Amino acid sequence: MSDARRHDDLQEPAWLRWALIALAILVMLSLVVLPLLMVLGAAFAKGFGTWIASLTQPDAVSALKLTLFTVAIVLPVNAVFGMFMAWAVTRFEFRGKQLLLSLIDLPFAVSPVVAGLCLVLLFGSSGWFASLLQHYDVKILFARPGIVLATLFITFPFVVRELIPLMQQQGADEELAARSLGAGGWTMFRRVTLPNIKWGLLYGVLLCSARAMGEFGAVSVVSGHIRGLTNTLPLHIEILYNEFDSTGAFAAASLLAGLALITLILKFWLEARHGDALAKSHRRH
Amino acid sequence: MATPLRNPIVDTDRAVTEQAIAIDSRGRSTHVTTAHSTAPVEPVTLRAGDSAPHAPRSGMDLHLRQLNKHYTGVAALDGVDLHVQAGELVALLGPSGSGKTTLLRVIAGLLHPDSGQVLFGSDDATRLSLRERNVGFVFQHYALFKHMTVAENIAFGLRSRPRRKRPDKATIKRRVEELLGLIQLPGFGDRYPEQLSGGQKQRVALARALAIDPTVLLLDEPFGALDAKVRVELRRWLRQLHERTGQTTLFVTHDQEEALELADRIVVLREGRIEQVGTPDEIYSDPASAYVFDFIGRANVLEGEVRGGRFHLPGHARTFSADGVADGAARLYARAHDIAPGSDDDGIGARVVAAHRLADRITLELRVEGQARPVELDFSATPGLTTPAPGSELRLVPLRYRVYSA
Numbered sequence: 001m002s003d004a005r006r007h008d009d010l011q012e013p014a015w016l017r018w019a020l021i022a023l024a025i026l027v028m029l030s031l032v033v034l035p036l037l038m039v040l041g042a043a044f045a046k047g048f049g050t051w052i053a054s055l056t057q058p059d060a061v062s063a064l065k066l067t068l069f070t071v072a073i074v075l076p077v078n079a080v081f082g083m084f085m086a087w088a089v090t091r092f093e094f095r096g097k098q099l100l101l102s103l104i105d106l107p108f109a110v111s112p113v114v115a116g117l118c119l120v121l122l123f124g125s126s127g128w129f130a131s132l133l134q135h136y137d138v139k140i141l142f143a144r145p146g147i148v149l150a151t152l153f154i155t156f157p158f159v160v161r162e163l164i165p166l167m168q169q170q171g172a173d174e175e176l177a178a179r180s181l182g183a184g185g186w187t188m189f190r191r192v193t194l195p196n197i198k199w200g201l202l203y204g205v206l207l208c209s210a211r212a213m214g215e216f217g218a219v220s221v222v223s224g225h226i227r228g229l230t231n232t233l234p235l236h237i238e239i240l241y242n243e244f245d246s247t248g249a250f251a252a253a254s255l256l257a258g259l260a261l262i263t264l265i266l267k268f269w270l271e272a273r274h275g276d277a278l279a280k281s282h283r284r285h
Numbered sequence: 286m287a288t289p290l291r292n293p294i295v296d297t298d299r300a301v302t303e304q305a306i307a308i309d310s311r312g313r314s315t316h317v318t319t320a321h322s323t324a325p326v327e328p329v330t331l332r333a334g335d336s337a338p339h340a341p342r343s344g345m346d347l348h349l350r351q352l353n354k355h356y357t358g359v360a361a362l363d364g365v366d367l368h369v370q371a372g373e374l375v376a377l378l379g380p381s382g383s384g385k386t387t388l389l390r391v392i393a394g395l396l397h398p399d400s401g402q403v404l405f406g407s408d409d410a411t412r413l414s415l416r417e418r419n420v421g422f423v424f425q426h427y428a429l430f431k432h433m434t435v436a437e438n439i440a441f442g443l444r445s446r447p448r449r450k451r452p453d454k455a456t457i458k459r460r461v462e463e464l465l466g467l468i469q470l471p472g473f474g475d476r477y478p479e480q481l482s483g484g485q486k487q488r489v490a491l492a493r494a495l496a497i498d499p500t501v502l503l504l505d506e507p508f509g510a511l512d513a514k515v516r517v518e519l520r521r522w523l524r525q526l527h528e529r530t531g532q533t534t535l536f537v538t539h540d541q542e543e544a545l546e547l548a549d550r551i552v553v554l555r556e557g558r559i560e561q562v563g564t565p566d567e568i569y570s571d572p573a574s575a576y577v578f579d580f581i582g583r584a585n586v587l588e589g590e591v592r593g594g595r596f597h598l599p600g601h602a603r604t605f606s607a608d609g610v611a612d613g614a615a616r617l618y619a620r621a622h623d624i625a626p627g628s629d630d631d632g633i634g635a636r637v638v639a640a641h642r643l644a645d646r647i648t649l650e651l652r653v654e655g656q657a658r659p660v661e662l663d664f665s666a667t668p669g670l671t672t673p674a675p676g677s678e679l680r681l682v683p684l685r686y687r688v689y690s691a
Contacts, residue, residue, distance in 0.1 A: 173428035176395060177490075179415045180422040181442035181497055191441075195432040 039257060042250035054251035062228045063236035064255070066147070067213055070232065074151050074212045079205055082159025083197075089160075090167040091175075104160050107153055115153050116221025119146060142224030147232060150218035155208045162204035163197055166278065170196055199274040206270065210263040214256065345406045345500050345533055346371050347392070352401035354387055354557075361387040362398065363557035369501075369550075372531045374524070376544035379554035380580070385537045386505060388554070392535065393503050394418045405500045421494030421532075425506040427486040429478040435489050436461050436474035442497035464492040467526070484515040491523075495530070504536035508543065520547050541581045545569060553577050575689040578618045585624065585660045587617040587633075587653065588691070596688045600655040601633050607688035619686035621648065621663035632680035635660060640672045647672055651679065 011017065044051055054060060085104070089097060107115065122128050123140040133140060140146045174196065178188040194201075216234040223230045225239065233256050240249035271278070347369040354362040361384045369375050377385040390396040392403055394415040403410045410418050430438050439461045443452055452460070465471050468488040478486055487507060494502060507523070508516040524547050527534055538544050544551045545565040553560045553568065553576075561573040572578035579586075589598040596607040596617055605617060626632075635651040638659060647670075649662045662681065666672075673679060 173424050173426060174430055176415065177422065177424060177428040177493075178430075178441065178445070180393065180395075180418075180420060181445060181493065182416055182419065183441070183445040184416070187445050191433075191445075192430055195430075 036257060039250055039253050042246060043254035045250075046247050050247055051251045051254075054245075054248040055255060057248075059228050059231065060236060060248070060252055063231045063233050063252070066144070066231065067233040069144070070148050070151050071209055071212045073148050074155055075205055075209055077152060078155055078159050078208050079201060081156070082163055082204060083201070085160045086163035086167050087193075089164055091172055101164075104157055104164075107155075107157050112150075112154055112215065112217030112219075113221055116150055116218035119150055119153075119218075119222050141222055142226065142230060144230070146222035147219050147230060150222045151212050151215050154215050154218050155211045158208035158211065159201065159204035162200050162207070162278070166197055166200040199270065199277040203267065203270055203278055206263055206267050210260055213259055346404075347501055347533060347535075348402070348404040349388075349392070350402040350404070352388070352391060352403070353399045354384075354391060354396065355399055360384075360557045362391065362401075365401070365557070365559055367552060367559065367562070369533060369535065371533055374527050374534045374547065374549045375536075376548035376551045377535060377537045377554060378539070378541060378544040378551050378580075379560075380539055382556070383554040384557035385539075385554045387557075389503050389505055389535060389537045392501070393420050393422045395422070419497060419500050421491075421497065421499030421502040423487070423490045423494050423502070423504045423507055425509050427478070427483075427490045427510075429486055429490055429493070431478055433477075434474060435465070435470070435476050435478070435481070438478070438489060439464050439474075439492045439496050441493060460496060464496055467495070467529075468492045469522075482515075483511045484519050487511065487519065488522075491526075495532070499532070502532045502534040504534065506537050506539070508538075508540075516543075523547065545581070553580065570685075572618075572687065575616060575618060575687075578687060578689070583621055583661070584618050585621060586658055587619075587656055587660070589615060589617060591615040591688065591690070598633060598653075598655070601653075603631070603633055605683070605686065605688065610688050611690055614691040615688050616691050617683070617686050617688050619683040621661040623685040624660070624662045624681055624683050625664070626662070627680040627682035629680060632682040635679050635681050637673050637675050637677050637679060639675055642666065642672055649673065649679070651681065653681070 012020075055064075088094075089101060120127065120141060123133060123146065124130065125141075138145075140149065174192050175188055178192045183191070214234060215232075216238070219232055220235060220238075223232070223235055225231060225235060227239070231239065233252060237249050237252045237256070240246075240252065347367075349365055349367040352362045352365040353360070363384075365384075365388060377388055379385045387396060391398050394410070394413060394417075398411070401411070405418070430441065433441070440457050443457045443460065446452075461474065462471075465474055468491060470485060470488060473481070473485070473489075478489070481489065487510075491504075491507075508519055511519060520543055536547070545568070548565060550562060550564055551568045552562050555576055561568060561577050563571070563573075568577065569581055572581060578584050587598055589596055591597070591607045591610045591612050593612070594606065594608055594610070596605040596610070596615060598604075598617075607615065633653055635653045637649055638652050639650040641648045641650075643666075645666055647664055647666050651660045651662060653660055660681065
């Protein structure tokens with residue numbers, strides 16, 4: 001029996017193969033590609049000029065600015081704390097490590113609305129820290145800090161979950177070798193640890209930024225929806241949509257989708273180029 | 286020291302790469318080019334005097350005092366005392382779980398002992414961190430820095446020194462070149478670890494450790510990840526290297542052959558204690574316990590008892606001297622090649638179960654009456670000798686043996 005023949009035997013009949021592939025493509029087209037095209041279609045329905053006009057109106061600009069501002073804070077914070085956390089978990093043994101590991105996934109498990117409500121309970125006018133905040137006249141809810149905190153909570157796991165399997169897989173030997181050769185902590189981190197995890201870190205940061213830009217639920221609870229002040233891009237879209245300004249809503253939506261697409265392309269490039277330097281388990285995302 | 290040293294390492298995947306190097310380094314590195322232009326397939330010839338980074342020197346004494354280390358109830362080290370002399374090459378030998386790796390890691394400062402002291406010369410290093418000890422540690426899986434070239438790997442220790450103690454760039458570069466010569470990989474400086482074979486990686490790891498002029502060199506199962514052929518070549522090379530550098534060196538192994546061939550002295554460990562310390566000859570020919578006897582090579586064991594300084598085998602008339610062994614149940618240990626066939630009125634009666642003939646050797650598997658375990662006998666196949674057939678009777682005389690209390 002030839003190899004080619006045996007290979008055929010292992011496969012399903014041709015008609016089934018083609019049917020399955022066609023079904024997969026159909027589902028992708030109707031559930032993902034078509035809606036995305038519809039968004040773009042609706043965004044440009046009244047011409048390019050209107051699209052530009054909807055995006056340059058002050059509320060839209062301030063929403064975009066707030067979204068980028070949030071991302072600019074969330075990314076470095078999550079990157080740094082993600083590294084600390086991954087370091088602690090993979091390099092040390094301590095009590096409660098398993099508990100910590102399960103807590104990392106909490107933001108994925110909890111509904112974003114619940115996460116937002118937790119912040120309200122902590123920082124709201126009748127919350128735990130209410131008197132303290134009032135005393136120092138600090139506003140967290142219905143202001144930028146609340147939005148940043150909510151986004152931080154939601155996106156925290158991305159970097160850590162990318163780095164932990166990667167650092168586990170690489171082991172501590174290279175770091176110990178660096179120490180035994182006389183390197184201090186900073187030299188070891190800069191010249192050994194960071195180069196080993198940089199692509200994994202970038203990958204985690206990309207996923208984190210995609211989610212940070214698109215986060216709706218938690219941010220919606222804490223934002224207060226003050227136009228021009230505490231509206232992020234997703235909240236801005238919702239408001240416009242509720243007010244039957246579909247052109248404006250879809251224009252903003254196309255911008256958000258565009259940002260997501262850029263992230264996706266970067267992610268593809270990273271996987272194709274440096275796939276071997278990413279954690280083996282990265283495909284679960 | 287100026288005698289030419291022929292590269293003992295001829296691993297097959299290396300012969301090819303070496304040729305490639307000879308071509309692209311032609312004109313740059315004269316001794317390499319000469320070696321290859323006369324006989325391109327020959328391994329590199331190096332003049333030892335050219336590349337030895339320092340003349341043989343005394344190194345430093347190492348004292349271990351009453352080291353203890355416990356892991357949740359299990360003693361990994363149990364009162365270990367050891368003195369390693371400057372310039373010695375010592376093997377820490379034992380099965381897994383004997384504490385040999387723990388001991389090496391405690392000396393390096395990778396682990397801290399629960400109690401006891403590690404002294405380098407007369408300095409107490411027990412409280413010093415890994416970074417402060419200045420030991421050269423070579424990991425079993427090399428732990429080379431993947432994203433750095435071979436030269437950058439070797440230079441890492443010198444470059445990581447605080448600014449006032451750091452040599453200038455030219456000195457570092459020269460030192461790296463010297464070490465590349467020493468490990469017989471000249472011209473490999475620009476390669477990355479993934480472009481090297483296992484044996485080459487291990488030598489780079491060694492050069493990286495030697496670059497910092499370590500107090501002691503510690504090797505954790507240095508040949509464990511290599512295939513059999515490379516392993517034998519690399520350990521002979523390491524022995525030669527040690528003779529040139531005179532570095533106080535400890536290495537961990539579970540392979541008694543490796544320890545016997547390579548080490549000046551062997552430390553046999555058992556459950557966190559030192560069972561015996563001695564030269565390879567002492568360990569092999571005079572094992573202090575049944576455990577060492579069994580671990581260091583294949584052993585035949587005969588069960589019996591000692592009465593009045595003689596070992597009695599149940600059901601056999603022949604007795605054996607057992608001076609200094611207390612009365613009671615005992616075991617006689619003898620190696621397969623230390624047992625000879627005897628005459629009718631001498632020795633222990635045995636029946637041949639199976640005979641294995643190798644090119645130059647015959648191994649007989651025999652059953653001795655009253656013994657649960659079979660006995661193996663090994664002798665060289667001299668011309669005219671016929672292999673005894675299975676089922677035939679034979680008398681055995683252990684020429685060299687040891688009796689230990691059971």
